[in-house]
Amino acid sequence: MNLENHRHHVGFENHEILMGYTKRTGGRSSYPKDSFNMALYIGDDERNVHAHQDALGRETGFPPENWILPIQTHGGNIREVGTQDAGMNVRRLTGELHDVDGIYTYDPGLLLTMNYADCVPVYMWSRKNSFTALAHAGWRGTSHNITGRMAGSYDGDPADLEVVIGVAINGSCYTVDDAVINALETAGLPACAVEAHQEGFDLDLKAVNRHQAVMAGVDAGSVHVTETGTEETERFFSYRLESGNTGRALAFIGRK
Numbered sequence: 197m198n199l200e201n202h203r204h205h206v207g208f209e210n211h212e213i214l215m216g217y218t219k220r221t222g223g224r225s226s227y228p229k230d231s232f233n234m235a236l237y238i239g240d241d242e243r244n245v246h247a248h249q250d251a252l253g254r255e256t257g258f259p260p261e262n263w264i265l266p267i268q269t270h271g272g273n274i275r276e277v278g279t280q281d282a283g284m285n286v287r288r289l290t291g292e293l294h295d296v297d298g299i300y301t302y303d304p305g306l307l308l309t310m311n312y313a314d315c316v317p318v319y320m321w322s323r324k325n326s327f328t329a330l331a332h333a334g335w336r337g338t339s340h341n342i343t344g345r346m347a348g349s350y351d352g353d354p355a356d357l358e359v360v361i362g363v364a365i366n367g368s369c370y371t372v373d374d375a376v377i378n379a380l381e382t383a384g385l386p387a388c389a390v391e392a393h394q395e396g397f398d399l400d401l402k403a404v405n406r407h408q409a410v411m412a413g414v415d416a417g418s419v420h421v422t423e424t425g426t427e428e429t430e431r432f433f434s435y436r437l438e439s440g441n442t443g444r445a446l447a448f449i450g451r452k
């Protein structure tokens with residue numbers, strides 16, 4: 197199974213928590229050929245996606261009927277989910293959990309999932325109780341402070357939280373214009389996240405989301421940033437670098 201295991205990269209162990217990010221290879225989709233697409237909404241044959249879901253379910257021990265998949269829209273809406281939402285939007289898309297880019301739960305046994313192809317997956321969980329969360333933070337979601345607000349959704353002290361900033365496009369490959377920089381400034385934009393040059397600004401969204409977590413009260417030492425980037429297109433899907441003609445990964449986190 198082609199998975200990016202964040203435990204290996206950030207150097208911690210929590211045997212209750214399982215999280216990861218699917219790679220592009222070893223599948224049956226044509227986005228491109230033999231790719232492991234995990235999205236139902238890009239025109240792929242749903243049988244391909246279902247086969248990939250089943251394979252991931254076997255690998256993780258979380259069967260697809262225990263997954264929750266919101267319909268994200270690059271916004272800032274956050275929703276609490278639970279066992280009543282198990283299986284939502286996994287085998288077929290529905291009108292439920294629409295326009296939601298952050299989900300959290302206190303129910304173990306669920307796998308929180310979302311689709312990605314450059315945007316930042318933000319994984320979050322508590323060391324003190326069963327709070328587990330996942331956010332989809334593109335620049336628009338980041339402009340809504342989705343990571344900081346997700347930490348604020350926790351019913352305890354944010355210092356109890358661990359956060360992983362996952363596989364996403366790195367700043368050296370993510371050039372944006374003034375409008376994006378201006379939109380982010382109100383949500384907190386650390387100087388280290390922006391490098392100006394003649395073509396615009398290289399934007400490190402991972403650094404911005406790390407900053408948001410710390411500003412929300414998460415201990416800096418409990419925010420772990422994954423260096424791996426989707427610009428490695430032999431391993432990952434990149435919407436930007438492939439001009440939209442590509443599949444989607446699945447980021448996931450669950451508490452056993």
